[in-house]
Amino acid sequence: MKKIAILGSTGSIGTQTLDVVDMHPEHFQVEALAAGGNADLLIEQAKRYQPKKISVGSKELAEKVMPYMPAGTKVYYGAEGLIEIAAGTDADTVVTAVVGSVGLESTLAAIDAGKQIGLANKETLVTAGHIVTARAAAKGVSILPVDSEHSAIFQCMNGENRSAVAGITLTASGGSFRDLTREQLQQVTVEDALKHPNWSMGSKITIDSATMVNKGLEVIEAHWLFGLAYDQIDVLLHPESIIHSYVEFEDTSIIAQLGTPDMRVPIQYALTYPNRMSSPAKRLSLAQIGKLHFKEMDMGRYPCLRMAYECGKMGGTATTAYNAANEVAVARFLRKEISFLKIEDIIASVLEAHRNVEQPELEQIAACDQDSRKLASML
Numbered sequence: 001m002k003k004i005a006i007l008g009s010t011g012s013i014g015t016q017t018l019d020v021v022d023m024h025p026e027h028f029q030v031e032a033l034a035a036g037g038n039a040d041l042l043i044e045q046a047k048r049y050q051p052k053k054i055s056v057g058s059k060e061l062a063e064k065v066m067p068y069m070p071a072g073t074k075v076y077y078g079a080e081g082l083i084e085i086a087a088g089t090d091a092d093t094v095v096t097a098v099v100g101s102v103g104l105e106s107t108l109a110a111i112d113a114g115k116q117i118g119l120a121n122k123e124t125l126v127t128a129g130h131i132v133t134a135r136a137a138a139k140g141v142s143i144l145p146v147d148s149e150h151s152a153i154f155q156c157m158n159g160e161n162r163s164a165v166a167g168i169t170l171t172a173s174g175g176s177f178r179d180l181t182r183e184q185l186q187q188v189t190v191e192d193a194l195k196h197p198n199w200s201m202g203s204k205i206t207i208d209s210a211t212m213v214n215k216g217l218e219v220i221e222a223h224w225l226f227g228l229a230y231d232q233i234d235v236l237l238h239p240e241s242i243i244h245s246y247v248e249f250e251d252t253s254i255i256a257q258l259g260t261p262d263m264r265v266p267i268q269y270a271l272t273y274p275n276r277m278s279s280p281a282k283r284l285s286l287a288q289i290g291k292l293h294f295k296e297m298d299m300g301r302y303p304c305l306r307m308a309y310e311c312g313k314m315g316g317t318a319t320t321a322y323n324a325a326n327e328v329a330v331a332r333f334l335r336k337e338i339s340f341l342k343i344e345d346i347i348a349s350v351l352e353a354h355r356n357v358e359q360p361e362l363e364q365i366a367a368c369d370q371d372s373r374k375l376a377s378m379l
Helices: 012-023 039-049 059-068 078-087 103-112 122-139 148-157 203-211 213-226 264-272 303-314 318-334 342-353 362-378
Strands: 002-007 028-034 053-056 074-077 093-096 116-119 143-145 165-172 233-237 243-249 254-258
Touching: 002 012, 002 078, 002 103, 002 264, 012 028, 012 039, 012 093, 012 264, 028 039, 028 078, 039 053, 039 059, 053 059, 053 078, 059 074, 074 078, 078 093, 078 103, 093 103, 093 264, 103 116, 103 122, 116 122, 116 264, 122 143, 122 213, 122 318, 122 362, 143 148, 143 213, 143 264, 148 165, 148 213, 148 243, 148 254, 148 264, 165 213, 203 213, 203 318, 203 342, 213 233, 213 303, 213 318, 303 318, 303 342, 318 342, 318 362, 342 362
Parallel strands: 002 028, 002 093, 028 053, 053 074, 093 116, 116 143, 165 233
Antiparallel strands: 165 243, 243 254
């Protein structure tokens, strides 16, 4: 039986991870759960899965949930609590599904504790990819991707010689506004942006899909996960989200991974690798779908993706500034403080003011993150 801990258990990836557990209760045991502010759902999860430890975002929330915890479940909170859930249990695998750069410290703690990582937190590699991958290699820890696109690439490369890879292509649905012009984007609302046509995801990642920041983060993450140059990483618009991504080899052969858009499939594969088990996802019928559509990415239409490539190639703290600016801008958009297109303006302005640090230490990454957030909040 595999023992797992989930960072971000009440979010979209966390709840779908628990769906996988429910599908195969004989194979998984939930050791620990961490959530931010959704105390009520965490209480329900704790009662159902009887974890040894749980953590919430604040001391006040910890005091709220404590009376409802099962006997033997210890309660933690804050950044220290997140690290305790990541590194302080008997879990074999830690699913890192918290949103944003807050996941970096806890992921590093899990790696240091020798835990296998099911990575759903893009920002961990975006902000500190050189540190995280080096630490994982030194500890002999596997980082298994949970994102559907990176899981697809990982599966397509199984059994293949990595040196024979010519390049990879990450597919993108185009998000909520894929059929709108730049002019039409000036009038869109938060409610419009949250209506993703294909995937069930949290609010932040849904907005990131509409701006194409999400794909930009995935490009940077793919660079670190698979050791590829940015010129080897392409993005293709594919509205149906059936081909999740593909790999091209030197002999021009292409291997793709296909399936219905259901995050439980890549989540489960990260938990069961190298084995496969039955899935709750709907089976794919290409005959029923009939047609698949593809379109080259327009960097003018999606400037946030262009900026992600530029930051990735620059390296250093540029990707940290990119991510931090976006997190603040998206939060402001969700609070209806700014317009949708203002998100990309804020990112561009933060990057223009940024002074890059090559091969930064964690302290320099943290300082860049803080400075970028401060600037983004004032623009």
